[in-house]
Amino acid sequence: MTLPTEAELERRTAELLAAWRVRDTAVAVRWNRRLSSTAGRAFQRSGRIELNPTLLARAPAELPMVLAHEAAHIAAFRLFGPNVAAHGRHWRSLMRLAGHEPAVTHDIPVDDPRLPGRPRRRRFLYLRVCEGCGDRRLLDAVRYGRCHGCEARDRYLVVKSSAGPRGRAALERLTLADVRALHRSRGRAAADSL
Ligand SMILES: [Zn+2]
Ligand SMILES: [Zn+2]
Structure with missing residues (x-):
């Protein structure tokens, strides 16, 4: 190739x-x-x-x-x-x-270099919050589209955490205001990776 x-x-x-x-x-x-x-x-x-x-x-x-x-x-x-x-x-x-x-x-x-041939476990967990209606989802991959709560499109704020119980608990504690603040600061980060 x-x-x-x-x-x-x-x-x-x-x-x-x-x-x-x-x-x-x-x-x-x-x-x-x-x-x-x-x-x-x-x-x-x-x-x-x-x-x-x-x-x-x-x-x-x-x-x-x-x-x-x-x-x-x-x-x-x-x-x-x-x-x-x-x-x-x-x-x-x-x-x-x-x-x-x-x-x-x-x-x-x-x-995974330690387990050749096997896919690596998901490393991240995502909290997706709809700004239109506050609908909250914990996801292992981010998908955009129409909100199930209010039918709005593209009004999601997404925050990433490490996968696992500690990351999950941290995401569950976040309020909408916390999510907005994190989203703004992430927009200023030097690099953004996919
Ligand atoms: Zn919504
Ligand atoms: Zn990106």
Whole structure:
């Protein structure tokens, strides 16, 4: 499986940003062999994307989605500023404009080095809260779509924790105000990974 060169990835990323009407379309894209279960990550301030060659050689059909996911983080930062929520409605509408479902987790199988051939256990748990009606769900993967409580679309706030009883208890304690505050601070984080 031949993966595209970094120059080719930078060309595709500039095309995405131009289609989203971002004026500054320059983004550095690098393959990073040290990423393990992360498919890609974006550094919004420095305008840099890193992609995982091991995972994406295994699932090349996912590359356009992963690249668009990371490019949309940089586009959202350039269009809406540093306080834009990481996977908020701005980021999600950019993903839809590029023809992708705005998924926050990837489904590429990740081998556990200690147990070759077996998928790694989920490492994270997510609390998804609907801003429209307060509907709360604990999920092991983030899925967007219409809210079951109020039919609103794209009004979710999501907070991630480690999987396991301590992470679960921490998420269950969070109020809507806590979730909003965490969501705002995460939007300012240096890197956002998928
Ligand atoms: Zn709702
Ligand atoms: Zn992301």
